[in-house]
Amino acid sequence: MAETGAGPMSVTLLTGADGHIGMVLARWLLEHSDSELLLYVRATDDDERGAKREKLGALAGDSRCRVIYGDLRDADPFADIARDEITDVMHCAAVTNFAVDREAARAINIDGTDKLITFAASCPGLRRFGFVSSLYAVGLRNGVVAETAIDNSATFANHYEWSKWSAEALLHQRQDLPWQIYRVATILGEDNSGVVVQQNVIHNTLRLLYYGLLSVIPGDPDTRVYMVTTEFVASAIGRLFLDAGDQGIFHISDAGDDAMTLGAIIGSVYESFLGDPRFARQRILKPLFCDQESFDTLVESTSQFGGAVSQALDSIAPFAPQLYSDKDVQTNRSTEALGGLRTPNSKELLSAVSNYLVDTRWGLKTPERGNVR
Incomplete structure (x- = not known):
């Protein structure tokens, strides 16, 4: 079992830090770990930077947080971050609109993730790469949905789902990285x-x-229909990120029998x-x-x-x-790793x-x- 983000020398790069899940995860990590947080947010000018700092609120002023500005669509969006100081990466940044067009979904959710994977692989002290995905990355399949990789026979309701499946596939190809994938149900x-x-x-x-x-x-x-709370999502992902094993897929969701x-x-x-x-x-x-x-x-x-x-x-x-x-979502792995947290x-x-x-x-x-x- 990995020991991640618990020491005072750890530095976690958290993308999408101004998003709904990103912000609650940042607060959770500040409370439950000693890690320094690099809060990566999208901003291209001074006005946008000011607006993002205002949205981050107390996080922007916390002594353990540094705000980093960039854009996943840039050729090298992490060029200004020192690779040798990063120990952990939590990837929350994404366009999450179900109506997103294919080009934007590819540029941000797939290509952006690929760039971050490449950056993370070059960090000599990397211990954990967490990826926030969606339960609907499994596409329009019926029946049992296990906490395993989905093959390329999947079909999708929209480009968002396809892009999340594609981003997961990028990680499956990297057996050299200590990744985790969190498939999150709809937050109610x-x-x-x-x-x-x-x-x-x-x-x-x-x-x-x-x-x-x-x-x-x-x-x-x-x-x-699978529904969760923000509180559960933050606690579940946070605990898995700090303590669970590498190269695991976890459903952050109610189980099929409970939905x-x-x-x-x-x-x-x-x-x-x-x-x-x-x-x-x-x-x-x-x-x-x-x-x-x-x-x-x-x-x-x-x-x-x-x-x-x-x-x-x-x-x-x-x-x-x-x-x-209709999906019968399995949560055996996540439930066991979370010690019964439901x-x-x-x-x-x-x-x-x-x-x-x-x-x-x-x-x-x-x-x-x-x-x-």
């Missing part, structure tokens, strides 16, 4: 309280349902929504499940008129094919998040203290 909330800081496709879908703007929903009601189905999610959400008088008065019916072709027709027809509904459907569309692909109860988390979204109107208002249901 910050913790068990249900607070949401960064909204994604699930939150957008719930908003359409709440306002009665989605009479049909893509997917099979028996498809399992909620899409049908159960819709039922639970509506149960929560009915606790809100406004929603109850509207008598909004649950949406019907539809096939992929019908949903594609809906997206195409609404796009002609534009507006909020069209934008929301456009955010769902690139992920929709996954809602027809994800929050999915139904309780979903209820808390649903209540928070309703009470804050999806972040548009701040509820009075203590009024979040």
